[in-house]
Amino acid sequence: xxxxARVSExxxxxxxxxxxxxxKGPRAVDHIxxxxxxxxxxxxxxxxxxxxxxxxLMLTTLLPPTSGSARVGGFDVVKDGPEVRKTIGAALQEAxxxxxxxxxxxLRLQASLQALPRHDRGPRSDELLERVxxxxxxxxxxxxxxxxxxxxxxxxxxxxxxxxxxxxxEPTTGLDIQSRTALWGEVRRLAKDDGVTVFLTTQYxxxxxxxxxxxxxxxxxxxxxxxxxxxxxxxxxxxxxxVVPADxxxxxxxxxxxxxxxxxxxxxxxxxxxxxxxxxxxxEIVRAFDNEGLAVGQLQLHQxxxxxxxxxxxxxxxEGADDEGEEEGLGGLAMEPA
Amino acid sequence: xxILADQIYLLARRSVVRTLRQPANVIAPxxxxxxxxxxxxxxxxxxxxxxxxxxxxxxxxxxxxxFIQGALFATMNTGTDLARDIQTGFxxxxxxxxxxxxxxxxxxxxxxxxxxxxxxxxxxxxxxxAGVRFASGPLGVLVLLVFFVLVVLAFGALGLFAALRTGSxxxxxxxxxxxxxxxxxxxxxxxxxxxxVHWFQVAATANPVSYLIEGVRSLIVIxxxxxxxxxxxxxxxxxxxxxxxLAAWSLHDRLARS
Numbered sequence: 001x002x003x004x005a006r007v008s009e010x011x012x013x014x015x016x017x018x019x020x021x022x023x024k025g026p027r028a029v030d031h032i033x034x035x036x037x038x039x040x041x042x043x044x045x046x047x048x049x050x051x052x053x054x055x056x057l058m059l060t061t062l063l064p065p066t067s068g069s070a071r072v073g074g075f076d077v078v079k080d081g082p083e084v085r086k087t088i089g090a091a092l093q094e095a096x097x098x099x100x101x102x103x104x105x106x107l108r109l110q111a112s113l114q115a116l117p118r119h120d121r122g123p124r125s126d127e128l129l130e131r132v133x134x135x136x137x138x139x140x141x142x143x144x145x146x147x148x149x150x151x152x153x154x155x156x157x158x159x160x161x162x163x164x165x166x167x168x169x170e171p172t173t174g175l176d177i178q179s180r181t182a183l184w185g186e187v188r189r190l191a192k193d194d195g196v197t198v199f200l201t202t203q204y205x206x207x208x209x210x211x212x213x214x215x216x217x218x219x220x221x222x223x224x225x226x227x228x229x230x231x232x233x234x235x236x237x238x239x240x241x242x243v244v245p246a247d248x249x250x251x252x253x254x255x256x257x258x259x260x261x262x263x264x265x266x267x268x269x270x271x272x273x274x275x276x277x278x279x280x281x282x283x284e285i286v287r288a289f290d291n292e293g294l295a296v297g298q299l300q301l302h303q304x305x306x307x308x309x310x311x312x313x314x315x316x317x318x319e320g321a322d323d324e325g326e327e328e329g330l331g332g333l334a335m336e337p338a
Numbered sequence: 339x340x341i342l343a344d345q346i347y348l349l350a351r352r353s354v355v356r357t358l359r360q361p362a363n364v365i366a367p368x369x370x371x372x373x374x375x376x377x378x379x380x381x382x383x384x385x386x387x388x389x390x391x392x393x394x395x396x397x398x399x400x401x402x403x404x405f406i407q408g409a410l411f412a413t414m415n416t417g418t419d420l421a422r423d424i425q426t427g428f429x430x431x432x433x434x435x436x437x438x439x440x441x442x443x444x445x446x447x448x449x450x451x452x453x454x455x456x457x458x459x460x461x462x463x464x465x466x467x468a469g470v471r472f473a474s475g476p477l478g479v480l481v482l483l484v485f486f487v488l489v490v491l492a493f494g495a496l497g498l499f500a501a502l503r504t505g506s507x508x509x510x511x512x513x514x515x516x517x518x519x520x521x522x523x524x525x526x527x528x529x530x531x532x533x534x535v536h537w538f539q540v541a542a543t544a545n546p547v548s549y550l551i552e553g554v555r556s557l558i559v560i561x562x563x564x565x566x567x568x569x570x571x572x573x574x575x576x577x578x579x580x581x582x583x584l585a586a587w588s589l590h591d592r593l594a595r596s
Contacts, residue, residue: 085435
């Protein structure tokens with residue numbers, strides 16, 4: 001009763017000024033604050049090395065914070081580790097499976113270690129295998145599973161003990177679109193039908209956009225923007241036009257033409273401007289380039305996306321930012337704490 | 339207590355299943371020590387003519403070696419399995435359950451002990467087929483099995499310690515040649531009192547592996563040698579206690595969960 005009361009508090013996940021430093025690395029998480037409502041799907045979006053997985057490891061009690069505090073399901077992640085672990089399920093960055101065991105053996109082991117009553121272990125395993133579409137493959141060794149099957153089994157394992165809060169660390173990385181869509185459907189169903197709070201990290205804009213009720217964008221360990229996808233995009237407001245001149249040496253000239261229609265913004269491929277008056281300017285822009293005799297290789301109108309939000313907040317594109325970060329994740333555990 | 343026992347049983351069962359599903363990890367620890375036994379039995383036969391040599395059967399004398407060599411494989415297999423769990427994140431998954439650390443360590447050694455018993459049964463059977471009879475009788479065989487399980491646990495725990503410190507299967511496997519040096523600089527091929535090279539005799543006397551071999555050998559060749567058994571069991575218990583303590587300490591660091 002006590003536990004249920006705690007979980008039903010307004011915020012399933014809270015963090016205040018959470019910090020994680022490593023001796024031989026940068027400050028992976030730098031004073032982040034979080035407040036994830038019960039039943040919400042919260043998307044934690046950022047490039048590789050931004051601090052997403054380190055945050056998840058701290059919230060799941062697998063990595064102690066350097067400073068700050070966090071409560072998950074009403075329990076302090078440092079002081080009440082066992083209670084937090086009872087409340088949560090987690091599928092970490094890599095599908096953590098034993099290639100020599102079958103899918104069913106994984107679920108039975110997990111059900112037993114989670115201390116499910118003996119009579120419930122078999123039926124619960126069968127139910128989850130069916131839910132993630134692995135009934136037919138249940139008695140095959142995991143080393144023969146595809147990436148999508150491993151991810152689905154990983155999700156099933158995280159759900160064995162019926163957690164109220166679910167952490168999914170880049171659950172669809174490396175999956176084909178079919179597997180990705182199936183997993184999105186299951187996550188949605190968990191939140192909608194079962195009322196599970198989902199904390200989902202991703203580097204895919206589309207995933208955050210489609211799945212998350214609210215999105216937090218993290219870069220270099222700091223949350224740079226937070227809100228619903230629609231609100232974040234509305235913050236950027238007007239569309240941008242991107243022009244790639246046919247002759248790359250004409251970029252400065254192209255930028256000066258675009259500057260007549262809006263303020264310049266960063267562009268990965270050419271030059272871009274956020275339009276002052278919306279897409280009605282488009283015909284004028286084409287005419288202006290024509291009048292100046294500047295040949296255009298490509299011209300694109302972008303409605304605001306979460307990438308634009310990231311670009312606006314950090315000055316870099318999310319896709320381009322990937323190359324800057326170091327791979328993070330469980331490897332972080334091997335780093336020495338400061 | 340019931341929950342802890344249940345956890346140990348579950349993890350031990352997984353360890354046994356994993357071991358049996360890796361034929362290479364079963365065949366190598368059984369076959370390679372027997373190959374060394376065959377080579378040594380043929381090559382060192384003349385030793386039995388040395389004055390003071392404890393037996394006329396070189397096979398009986400050398401039969402102690404496969405037990406210790408086989409236990410070295412335990413180090414590698416147990417450590418490599420745990421290192422793989424660390425690398426795949428499976429240990430983190432287990433960490434998110436109410437599993438107790440001690441259950442992981444003891445359970446992980448379950449497969450090692452199972453394989454150890456299989457190894458011991460094969461070595462004893464091969465020895466018997468080659469005409470070796472235990473001077474200590476059937477009770478000696480039972481004591482040997484207990485002793486061998488203890489040695490396997492000690493070496494297996496060393497493997498766990500190495501895996502937990504490094505998190506790398508390759509690092510664990512690199513220990514194997516180092517352990518082999520200890521095996522060769524011991525009384526495996528000749529009794530210490532018959533060694534003529536002084537530095538080798540000193541090294542073999544200082545080497546704990548000599549006493550493990552001599553403990554096994556005493557049961558096969560001599561009968562009931564209290565000193566050899568006390569030294570053998572004493573060293574095995576000490577190594578097991580130290581190795582399990584180190585592994586438990588490393589597991590605490592590795593789990594790092596609050």
